[in-house]
Amino acid sequence: MTLALNSLTDGAWQERAAAHHSRVNRYAKPYLARRSSNQKHPVEDFLFTYYTQKPGQLARWHPGPGVVLTGAAATERLNWKFYRTADDGELTASGALGEGPAVVLDLEKFVLQRKDAIDFARIILGRTAARPAQFGCFGLHEWAMVYRQDANAVRHEYLQLRLGSEGTDTVVEENRIRCSHFDAYRFYTPQASGLNELAPTRENQREMEQPGCLHANMDLYKWAYKLSPALPSELVMDCFELSWRVRAMDMQASPYDLAEWGYPPIRIETSAGKADYVAYQRGFAAEAAVLRERLRVAVDALPTP
Structure with missing residues (x-):
């Protein structure tokens, strides 16, 4: 299966990332405040204590496969697991060629390890x-x-x-x-x-x-x-x-x-x-x-x- 590629400019993907972060904070911020004061909630702590995904991990926005992220801020993701620099073929296929630094999910590495x-x-x-x-x-x-x-x-x-x-x-x-x-x-x-x-x-x-x-x-x-x-x-x-x-x-x-x-x-x-x-x-x-x-x-x- 050939994966279709598209690109998101710096402003477009950061807007989606900010919306996701706000969505997560609605649930995570009260939990983190309770945790810092050693308080418990029998309902609203559960997803952060029973499951292994931590609030900080959940707050990281990912576009999923086939999306090339452009702009200087995208290069931060090279320090995140399963991201790499987009190659010239991916830049061309996604329409991102000439838009500056670009990263993409390293899907091949992901499916091998997971x-x-x-x-x-x-x-x-x-x-x-x-x-x-x-x-x-x-x-x-x-x-x-x-x-x-x-x-x-x-x-x-x-x-x-x-x-x-x-x-x-x-x-x-x-x-x-x-x-x-x-x-x-x-x-x-x-x-x-x-x-x-x-x-x-x-x-x-x-x-x-x-x-x-x-x-x-x-x-x-x-x-x-x-x-x-x-x-x-x-x-x-x-x-x-x-x-x-x-x-x-x-x-x-x-x-x-x-x-x-x-x-x-x-x-x-x-x-x-x-x-x-x-x-x-x-x-x-x-x-x-x-x-x-x-x-x-x-x-x-x-x-x-």
């Missing part, structure tokens, strides 16, 4: 999309993480359980637990693990992920940033913002009392709460399907090393 990540993303995105969505979990994974928890190993020691310990345990015991996502299941308490009807593992993750799962849809952000800078940063942030909203809803349906944090509960222990949960879940699944397809198309467009 082959495993690319292959895994292609598999997980495609197989997840191909499965029917399941909407019967009701967010009970968060409840299973604190089921009969040891008083000396409280998961979030600064949060209160909305129904108390006994009430929380009762909800787990009276409901069907059917989590398909390993990275939620692995945090279950030992007493809850055997209650799950499925047995997700890292090894069978490719066969278990399904598009109704909140955590599978949050992880679109993970697959996106793992393929950066070979994806446009705008797509990475679209995934980030969906993940942010999913996390908020996930914690609203959790056993924790987050009302004082500005997150009213979704009471999944009631029929009405379960219906609300499924409605949100279906909406997020529809949004995630669009992003998953955008990611899949972007991954499939990457050359084979």
